[in-house]
Amino acid sequence: MRTAIILVIALASVGTSASATPAIISDYATQAKQANPGFTGFAADRGKTLYFRETLQNGKKISCATCHSADPRQAGKTLAFRTIDPMATSVTPSRFTDSKKVEKWFRRNCDDVFKRECTPLEKGDFITYLSSLK
Amino acid sequence: MKKILLLGAIALMGISAGQIMADDGEHHEGGKRPKQLARSLSQAPAVWKTECGSCHMAYPPGLLPASAWKRQMDTLKNHYGSNATLTPEDEKIIRTYLTGAAADGKYATPSQSNKVEAPRITSSGWFIHKHDEISPAVWKRKSIGSAANCQACHAGAAKGDFNEDGVNIPR
Numbered sequence A: 001m002r003t004a005i006i007l008v009i010a011l012a013s014v015g016t017s018a019s020a021t022p023a024i025i026s027d028y029a030t031q032a033k034q035a036n037p038g039f040t041g042f043a044a045d046r047g048k049t050l051y052f053r054e055t056l057q058n059g060k061k062i063s064c065a066t067c068h069s070a071d072p073r074q075a076g077k078t079l080a081f082r083t084i085d086p087m088a089t090s091v092t093p094s095r096f097t098d099s100k101k102v103e104k105w106f107r108r109n110c111d112d113v114f115k116r117e118c119t120p121l122e123k124g125d126f127i128t129y130l131s132s133l134k
Numbered sequence B: 001m002k003k004i005l006l007l008g009a010i011a012l013m014g015i016s017a018g019q020i021m022a023d024d025g026e027h028h029e030g031g032k033r034p035k036q037l038a039r040s041l042s043q044a045p046a047v048w049k050t051e052c053g054s055c056h057m058a059y060p061p062g063l064l065p066a067s068a069w070k071r072q073m074d075t076l077k078n079h080y081g082s083n084a085t086l087t088p089e090d091e092k093i094i095r096t097y098l099t100g101a102a103a104d105g106k107y108a109t110p111s112q113s114n115k116v117e118a119p120r121i122t123s124s125g126w127f128i129h130k131h132d133e134i135s136p137a138v139w140k141r142k143s144i145g146s147a148a149n150c151q152a153c154h155a156g157a158a159k160g161d162f163n164e165d166g167v168n169i170p171r
Helices: A002-014 A022-035 A044-052 A064-068 A099-114 A120-132 B002-012 B017-023 B046-052 B066-074 B088-100 B125-130
Strands: A055-057 A060-062
Touching: A022 A099, A022 A120, A044 A064, A044 A120, A055 A099, A064 A099, A099 A120, B046 B088, B066 B088
Parallel strands: none
Antiparallel strands: A055 A060
16 A cells, blocks of 8 residues: 555656656656756656767767667667567557666666766656657 | 588488587588587576577577687677676676587687677688688678678577578578
């Protein structure tokens, strides 16, 4: 019962991102609030901008969309020929349900694309965007 | 072509496919494929398959010697341009498995032209010899992409089956 109440509070505090695992989103919300007390919630539009933000790596423009597909409802493909299940939670409901896996891929892929770690705000926005697609 | 006929003849003589794989290239200097490649992958830890198989095919440990797998595991922060770092627990399990089931022998050792990168399977003497009839244009076909895409031509690659008879080079 107490867990249920906590979940409801967590969901209410982050607004629109109900379809990704609430615990993961609320963890990022807590971290985002710690980093910036003015944090008011995650936004799908900022997540979308991040998804398509291009950087130059070894002379090639890359973004999340390079491997994950320009339409997150479609399957992607790694640079090493592996198919990647669609990122949109409406198509792949298991996305963003395993916090260890989520953190692993943010750690690796943010380093590959942005040459740095992603912030809790970026992670929450990213998940919110991919959870908002019908 | 001559080799294919020879293999066919041996198969007809009733020798098992497993033996052919293990003996393949025995008399061809530099073309000897590591024998451990024929080893079953059933002992592989689950984490090896999920972690090494998420961006590319999980390359069977018999494709590289232990020294090369050590280099791979030591350089995951920059794994051919990508961050492929693991949790310490997963890293330990995978390192133990790869080095334990690795290939040995001088033909298994890849040449290393690039000191920054971990050694590539495709720079092993046996690999180059086995693929010497494949022109650069074939590797670049959209259906193949590069020599790292074993499964494009070897359908059983992920199971460790690289038998020449099963090769189908896509257009």
